[in-house]
Amino acid sequence: MFQNLPLLKPDALMLVSQRFRADPREHKLDLGVGVYRDADGNASILQTIKQAEAKLLEQQMSKAYLPADGDKDFVRLMRQMVLGNDAPALADHRVAAAQCPGGTGSLHQAMALLKKAGNAPVVWVGTPTWPNHIPMLQHHRFEIRTYDYFDLATQSLQFDRMMSALGEAKAGDVVLLHGVCHNPTGADLDQSQWAALTNLVEARSLVPLFDFAYQGFGQGSHEDATGVRMMAERLPEMLIAASCSKSFGLYRERTGILLVLCENSAQATATTGALQTLARVNFSNPPAHGAELVRIILSDAGLTEQWATELQQMRERVGEIRTALVAEAEEQSLDIGYVATQTGLFTTFALSEDQTSRLADEHAIHMPGTGRINMSGLSLADLPGFVTALKETGLD
Numbered sequence: 001m002f003q004n005l006p007l008l009k010p011d012a013l014m015l016v017s018q019r020f021r022a023d024p025r026e027h028k029l030d031l032g033v034g035v036y037r038d039a040d041g042n043a044s045i046l047q048t049i050k051q052a053e054a055k056l057l058e059q060q061m062s063k064a065y066l067p068a069d070g071d072k073d074f075v076r077l078m079r080q081m082v083l084g085n086d087a088p089a090l091a092d093h094r095v096a097a098a099q100c101p102g103g104t105g106s107l108h109q110a111m112a113l114l115k116k117a118g119n120a121p122v123v124w125v126g127t128p129t130w131p132n133h134i135p136m137l138q139h140h141r142f143e144i145r146t147y148d149y150f151d152l153a154t155q156s157l158q159f160d161r162m163m164s165a166l167g168e169a170k171a172g173d174v175v176l177l178h179g180v181c182h183n184p185t186g187a188d189l190d191q192s193q194w195a196a197l198t199n200l201v202e203a204r205s206l207v208p209l210f211d212f213a214y215q216g217f218g219q220g221s222h223e224d225a226t227g228v229r230m231m232a233e234r235l236p237e238m239l240i241a242a243s244c245s246k247s248f249g250l251y252r253e254r255t256g257i258l259l260v261l262c263e264n265s266a267q268a269t270a271t272t273g274a275l276q277t278l279a280r281v282n283f284s285n286p287p288a289h290g291a292e293l294v295r296i297i298l299s300d301a302g303l304t305e306q307w308a309t310e311l312q313q314m315r316e317r318v319g320e321i322r323t324a325l326v327a328e329a330e331e332q333s334l335d336i337g338y339v340a341t342q343t344g345l346f347t348t349f350a351l352s353e354d355q356t357s358r359l360a361d362e363h364a365i366h367m368p369g370t371g372r373i374n375m376s377g378l379s380l381a382d383l384p385g386f387v388t389a390l391k392e393t394g395l396d
């Protein structure tokens, strides 16, 4: 049965974690896996989550299944968080939505829905992108086209090239976009670029598929939704796969939501039905715990405020590390000013695999061979040594 399955290489980020754990040196850095860590290096649970868990323990009366499309209140509250309370599409009842297992599960359901809708669209993906996008699209057998998004050597967004590539896209083609805190480059579109892209997407009748995994990690919850909301106000159809993994620190609880803007409310009702059917055949119904915590937090003004403060602290710590890293690099005559203009957990340095291996071997600094680093894996005290190591390894 299984004789034809090829032996695959282990996942790159898992390898980084393994090598980090096996490194006997006392001072070592793990800049690999994409989980937020505090100034002491801990991936701790948010206080607000702990409080919501205490409430849940007290209130929860049943472990019976959730509906196939998830917890209704979670879905309602998340729809508002992503689209904004006054979103015209919500008032028009044309947003289908389903709770899904994390951002990945939401992307999976988005792709399954696009296939089920029967038009087998072409999907345009920026380069570089989150390493799971292409395998997921291949798994769903989409025809994939790429557009240039970011040039690592010059650390610059390739907006003109992106626009000219998408100028070739045909009506009904899907464009995969990162809502905010682009992974792996940290480079996002600005307001005027979002506006120009929205014009193009509208004019060519393209369908955006937003991967929205970091709302609140860039500038703030509202600011980070700029692109998503601008398009949602103008376009008849789009999909948004949103994750609660980072913004609520719920990584392993697999909490996310897929929103689908449809042309009208009748289509939204049919789409919700399709999402329920797809849930049944894929995982039956989504995991409850994380969504119940998010529901408890977002339906309580005090907890919401406290959670927003914790999210702000995470965001500000990453910003502080970015600024301090640039300042330390300047001290050591290394120009990496771009680090401070980027947002979210990641920056990708233009390092070769050989250079990242040398950082691991010679300096106990562990990162994937792509040169992507998780900024929150650094503390202020690490910065002088980190910059020296980058210089010695030949980053210029």
Ligand code: PMP
Residues within 6 Å of the ligand: 034, 101, 102, 103, 104, 105, 130, 178, 183, 211, 213, 243, 244, 245, 251, 255, 256
């Ligand atoms: N998209 C992007 C861009 C991500 O960075 C991640 C998480 N690394 C995901 C999706 C998946 O999120 P989740 O863990 O909620 O499945």
